Amino acid sequence: MSVIAAFYGGKSILITGATGFLGKVLMEKLFRTSPDLKVIYILVRPKAGQTLQQRVFQILNSKLFEKVKEVCPNVHEKIRAIYADLSQNDFAISKEDMQELLSCTNIIFHCAATVRFDDTLRHAVQLNVTATRQLLLMASQMPKLEAFIHISTAYSNCNLKHIDEVIYPCPVEPKKIIDSLEWLDDAIIEEIAPKLIRDWPNIYTYTKALGEMVVQQESRNLNIAIIRPSIVGATWQEPFPGWVDNINGPNGLIIAAGKGFLRALKATPKAVADLIPVDTVVNLMLAVGWYTAVHRPKSTLVYHSTSGNLNPCNWHKMGVQVLATFEKIPLERAFRRPYANFTSNNFTSQYWNAVSHQAPAIIYDCYLRLTGRKPRMTKVMNQILRTASMLEYFLNRSWEWSTYNTEMLMSELSPEDQRVFNFDVRQLNWLEYIENYVLGVKKYLLKEDMAGIPEAKQHLKRLRNIHYLFNTALFLIVWRLLIARSQMARNVWFFIVSFCYKFLSYFRASSTLKV
Numbered sequence: 001m002s003v004i005a006a007f008y009g010g011k012s013i014l015i016t017g018a019t020g021f022l023g024k025v026l027m028e029k030l031f032r033t034s035p036d037l038k039v040i041y042i043l044v045r046p047k048a049g050q051t052l053q054q055r056v057f058q059i060l061n062s063k064l065f066e067k068v069k070e071v072c073p074n075v076h077e078k079i080r081a082i083y084a085d086l087s088q089n090d091f092a093i094s095k096e097d098m099q100e101l102l103s104c105t106n107i108i109f110h111c112a113a114t115v116r117f118d119d120t121l122r123h124a125v126q127l128n129v130t131a132t133r134q135l136l137l138m139a140s141q142m143p144k145l146e147a148f149i150h151i152s153t154a155y156s157n158c159n160l161k162h163i164d165e166v167i168y169p170c171p172v173e174p175k176k177i178i179d180s181l182e183w184l185d186d187a188i189i190e191e192i193a194p195k196l197i198r199d200w201p202n203i204y205t206y207t208k209a210l211g212e213m214v215v216q217q218e219s220r221n222l223n224i225a226i227i228r229p230s231i232v233g234a235t236w237q238e239p240f241p242g243w244v245d246n247i248n249g250p251n252g253l254i255i256a257a258g259k260g261f262l263r264a265l266k267a268t269p270k271a272v273a274d275l276i277p278v279d280t281v282v283n284l285m286l287a288v289g290w291y292t293a294v295h296r297p298k299s300t301l302v303y304h305s306t307s308g309n310l311n312p313c314n315w316h317k318m319g320v321q322v323l324a325t326f327e328k329i330p331l332e333r334a335f336r337r338p339y340a341n342f343t344s345n346n347f348t349s350q351y352w353n354a355v356s357h358q359a360p361a362i363i364y365d366c367y368l369r370l371t372g373r374k375p376r377m378t379k380v381m382n383q384i385l386r387t388a389s390m391l392e393y394f395l396n397r398s399w400e401w402s403t404y405n406t407e408m409l410m411s412e413l414s415p416e417d418q419r420v421f422n423f424d425v426r427q428l429n430w431l432e433y434i435e436n437y438v439l440g441v442k443k444y445l446l447k448e449d450m451a452g453i454p455e456a457k458q459h460l461k462r463l464r465n466i467h468y469l470f471n472t473a474l475f476l477i478v479w480r481l482l483i484a485r486s487q488m489a490r491n492v493w494f495f496i497v498s499f500c501y502k503f504l505s506y507f508r509a510s511s512t513l514k515v
C-alpha cells in the first residue's frame with residue numbers, strides 16, 4: 001500500500017488554480033490514487049459564460065478524468081467548487097464558504113497564477129504576490145492545516161545562472177510594491193515596471209520571485225514548501241501519455257511548426273530544453289505535501305522539478321524529433337510543409353523571418369484578396385512571431401538547477417511510493433516522450449481525428465509540388481529578367497544550353513552505337 005496515497009485518505013484539500021493545466025492533473029491523480037479522500041475544495045471563478053458548476057462538469061467529463069470515474073464513481077460529490085476571484089479582497093468568498101474552508105482544510109496546493117509574460121504589473125502582483133499573501137493569512141487561521149504547498153517556477157530566479165533550492169531575496173520588498181500599487185495610477189505603474197523588474201526577462205518571472213519572498217516572510221509557524229517546475233509539458237505516463245490542453249509554452253510553437261507557419265526559431269541548438277512532464281510535477285507535489293505534513297521540516301524547503309541536470313535534452317534534439325513525428329503523423333490542413341531551422345544568429349534569424357514567414361504570408365494574403373476573401377495570414381504570422389520572440393529568452397540560455405531536496409525526497413519514499421508517485425526524470429526517454437507529446441497536441445489540443453492522417457499526408461504532397469512549381473517559376477522569371485538586362489547572363493545561358501546540347505548529342509550517339 002502506498003504511504004502517500006493513504007496519507008491523503010480522509011483529508012480535505014484546498015486547491016487554487018484547479019481549472020488550469022497543472023491543477024486538473026493534480027485533482028485527477030488525487031482522486032485516482034486516494035479515492036477515499038474527504039473533499040477537494042477548489043476556488044473557481046465563472047469564465048467564458050460558464051458557471052462554476054458547468055466548469056466542474058466539463059472537467060469531470062473530459063477524457064483526462066475517464067479513469068477516475070472508474071476508481072471513484074462519486075467523484076462529483078467530492079469536489080466542492082467555491083466561488084472565488086483571487087484578484088479581489090478576501091477572494092470575494094462568501095462568509096459561510098470562508099468559515100468552512102478555515103475550519104476544515106488539511107492541505108493547501110496553491111497553483112493559481114497569471115502565467116502571461118506580458119501581463120500588467122498591477123494584475124500580476126495582485127495574483128502572484130498579493131493573493132499568495134492573502135492565502136497565507138487564511139492558512140494561518142486554519143486549525144487543521146498540515147501543509148501549504150506553493151507552486152512557483154524554476155525561472156523565478158532566471159536572472160541567475162546557477163540556482164539552488166533556496167529563496168533568493170528580491171531587490172525591492174514585496175510589501176513596498178503591494179502598498180505602492182494601491183495609490184499609483186496605471187500609467188505610472190507601467191512606466192516604472194521596467195525599472196523594477198531589472199534583469200528579469202518579464203513581469204511573470206519577476207512577480208513569481210516576489211511571491212516566493214512573500215511565502216518566506218509570511219510563513220509564521222506553518223509547514224510550507226515551494227515547488228519550482230521548469231517548462232511544464234504534456235503527461236509522460238499518467239493517466240495516459242501526451243495529454244495537454246493549452247497552448248502555453250512549447251505547445252503553441254509545436255502547433256505553429258506542425259501547421260508550417262513557424263519554419264525558423266531564434267534558438268541555441270545546444271541550449272538545454274528543460275521540459276518536465278506535468279504528471280512528474282504532480283507526483284512531486286503530492287510527495288512534498290505528504291513529507292511536509294508528516295516530517296515537518298524546520299524551514300521552508302524548495303524543490304526543483306527540472307530535467308536538465310539529471311536527464312538533459314537540448315533544443316536541437318527536441319526540434320528534430322518534433323519534425324520527425326510530423327513526418328509520420330502530420331497535422332491537418334497545413335499552410336506549408338513543416339520544416340525549420342534553429343539559429344542563434346540575429347541576421348540569419350531576421351532573414352528567415354522575412355523569407356520564410358512574412359513573404360509567404362503576404363503572398364497568401366494577396367491570393368485571398370484576389371479571390372475575394374478577407375486577408376488574415378499576415379496577422380496570424382505576426383502573432384506567432386510575437387509569441388516566439390517572447391519565448392526567445394528561454395530558448396537561448398541554459399540554467400543549472402540543483403536538485404538536492406528533490407533527490408533527498410526520492411530517497412525517503414518507499415519502493416511502492418517511488419513507483420506510484422514517480423518523479424524520477426532519469427527514467428524518461430525523450431524521443432518517446434516527444435513523439436507522444438506531438439501526438440497529444442494533435443489529438444487532445446487540436447482534436448484532430450487519426451483517420452485524417454492519409455489526407456493530411458496527401459495535402460503535404462500537394463504543398464511540396466506547389467513549392468517546387470513556385471520555385472521553378474520564380475527561377476525562370478528571375479533568369480529571364482537577368483538575360484534581358486545582362487550580356488554576361490546571356491553568355492552563361494548560351495554556354496549552358498550549348499553544353500547540354502553537346503552532352504545530349506554525345507549521349508544519343510553513344511546509345512546508337514551500342515544498338
Ligand SMILES: CCCCCCCCCCCCCCCCCCCCCCCCCCCC(=O)SCCNC(=O)CCNC(=O)[C@H](O)C(C)(C)COP(=O)(O)OP(=O)(O)OC[C@H]1O[C@@H](n2cnc3c(N)ncnc32)[C@H](O)[C@@H]1OP(=O)(O)O
Binds near residue numbers: 247269320341384387
Ligand atoms: C539545427 C536545428 C535542426 C532542427 C530544427 C528543427 C526546428 C523545429 C522548429 C519548431 C519545433 C518546435 C519545437 C518545440 C520548441 C518549443 C519551444 C518552447 C519554448 C518554451 C519556452 C517557455 C519558457 C517558459 C518559461 C517559464 C515557464 C513558466 O513558468 S509558466 C508558463 C509559461 N507561460 C506561457 O507560456 C505564457 C506565454 N504566453 C503569453 O504570455 C501570451 O500568450 C503572449 C504574450 C505570448 C501573447 O499574448 P497576446 O495577448 O498577444 O495573445 P493571446 O491572446 O495570449 O493569444 C493570441 C493568439 O496567439 C496564440 N498563442 C498564444 N500563446 C501561444 C504560443 N505559446 N504559441 C503559439 N501561439 C500562441 C493564441 O492561440 C491566440 O490565437 P488566436 O486565438 O487564434 O488569436
Ligand SMILES: NC(=O)C1=CN([C@@H]2O[C@H](COP(=O)(O)OP(=O)(O)OC[C@H]3O[C@@H](n4cnc5c(N)ncnc54)[C@H](OP(=O)(O)O)[C@@H]3O)[C@@H](O)[C@H]2O)C=CC1
Binds near residue numbers: 017046
Ligand atoms: N505551465 C508551465 O509551464 C509552468 C507553470 N508553473 C506554475 O504552475 C502553476 C500553474 O500553472 P498552469 O496550470 O500552467 O497555469 P494555467 O494558466 O493553466 O492555470 C492558472 C490557474 O489559475 C487560475 N486563476 C487565474 N486567475 C485567477 C483569479 N483571478 N481567480 C481565481 N483563479 C484564477 C486560473 O483560473 P481560470 O481557469 O478561471 O482562468 C487557472 O485555474 C502556476 O503557479 C505557474 O506559475 C511553473 C512553471 C511552469
